[in-house]
Every structure is written in structure tokens, then in C-alpha cells.
Amino acid sequence: MTDLGPVAWPPAPIRTERLVLRVPEARDRAAFIELLASPQVHTYLGGPRPCDELERETPEVPDRWPGSFVVELDGAMIGQILLRKAAGHRRPAAVGKADLGYLFLPRAWGFGYAAEACAAALGWFDGVLPGEPVVLTTQSANVGSMRLAAKLGFIEVERFHAWDAEQWLGLRSPVTPPA
Numbered sequence: 271m272t273d274l275g276p277v278a279w280p281p282a283p284i285r286t287e288r289l290v291l292r293v294p295e296a297r298d299r300a301a302f303i304e305l306l307a308s309p310q311v312h313t314y315l316g317g318p319r320p321c322d323e324l325e326r327e328t329p330e331v332p333d334r335w336p337g338s339f340v341v342e343l344d345g346a347m348i349g350q351i352l353l354r355k356a357a358g359h360r361r362p363a364a365v366g367k368a369d370l371g372y373l374f375l376p377r378a379w380g381f382g383y384a385a386e387a388c389a390a391a392l393g394w395f396d397g398v399l400p401g402e403p404v405v406l407t408t409q410s411a412n413v414g415s416m417r418l419a420a421k422l423g424f425i426e427v428e429r430f431h432a433w434d435a436e437q438w439l440g441l442r443s444p445v446t447p448p449a
Contacts, residue, residue, distance in 0.1 A: 279336040291339040294332040301347035314409040349374035
């Protein structure tokens, strides 16, 4: 489930100093396949998917569900942000909350793009659903993701074991709209 309730979708593109967050387009298909097939990207996500399988299964226009943003740099997709209420989350602290996820191509790592894009997506979320908390789950071994979670204001709620590894669950307190 990707329900964001009363949020109008798609939103206008979100622009940052260097990036654009927008809905997927047909021109993004090859980058989606590269992202999902990358062993580096999927080190902490259970491993990559085979390219031939992705070629068969990925639609011409990648899925455009509410909360799925392409991250674009200089006209090309470099990553994806997912910000949605995920059904069936097994951790009680996460139930009913929005869940932030992100994937970036390895060539985009180390430049602060993930922090910039996630901060922009969270800013958008705070504007359309003020007062809603957000969770983030990552493997505790994923040092880069742990640093990003802290930078974005996520505070550890719990650690748990799943998918043969220790997982970290963080919560970002809701931003309350001004009175």
C-alpha cells in the first residue's frame, strides 16, 4: 500500500539547489534497471535482481505511485526516493507511519545528493501532511545510511534482527505547523 491519504498526486517537480524530484518518465527506464540490478546499491537490500528479469518486468514508463520520486541531476535520473505509508510493517513503532526509502546509483554517492533529495522530499511531505511522523529502516551495518538518517533528524527507536542482519529503525518526529 502506498496510500498518502488526501495528497494530490503527482505534485509539481520539487527543485533543490542541484536536483529535481519528479515522477518517473519513460526516459528513466534504463536507470531504474541499472539501479535495481546494481550489486553495490543492493549490498544491504538482499542483493541485486538479474538484468534480464528486470528488462522483462519493468514497464516502459516505470510505476508512478504516490510517494515515488525520481531524483534527477542535470536531466538524468541518479536515484529514487520512496515516501509512503507502507502496509504490513512488522515493527509496532512503524505501523501507520510514513516510511522513507532511497536508492542512488553508485556514481552519485559521496556528493550529498541523497541528503539533499531526502530533505526536499521530507520538506514536501511536511507541507502536505503536517504533523505526520516518518520512519526509516536500514541495516545497522550500512554506515552511510545510518549517517544520513542522523543528518535528517531520525532518532533510533529500536534495533531488530531480520533478513539475516541487524536492522535499525529510526523515527523523525512530526513537524508541527505554525499556529
